[in-house]
Amino acid sequence: MNEDRAGRRTTGMSREELLALPAAIDLETGNRALALGRSKGYELARRGLYPCRLLRLGNAYRVVTADLHAVLGVAEAARETD
Structure with missing residues (x-):
């Protein structure tokens, strides 16, 4: 998790954390990257409204990281710096 200047935990992930996924x-990690709470993330997943493509494996959801990068604009930012 990221920390603000006062050392408190903040939601979301840094660019480096996102690229290392x-x-x-x-789904919990995807929620954190999107700054979504647990309940909201699961609700969106159940309703088919999650902002990234999800894989359903048994009772578990998996977030496709490439889609997460696209939603957050990380893929474009990484290409620009290369």
Whole structure:
């Protein structure tokens, strides 16, 4: 998790954390990257409204990291710096 200047935890993830993610991540990590609360993230997933493509594996959801990068604009930012 990120910290603000006072050392308090903040929601979301840094660009470096996002780029280090594997190909698919659990819904909790996706929620954190999108600054969504647990309840809201699961609600969106159940309703088919999650902002990224999800994979359903048994009872678990997995977020496709490439889609997460696209939603957050991380993929474009990474290409611009190369």
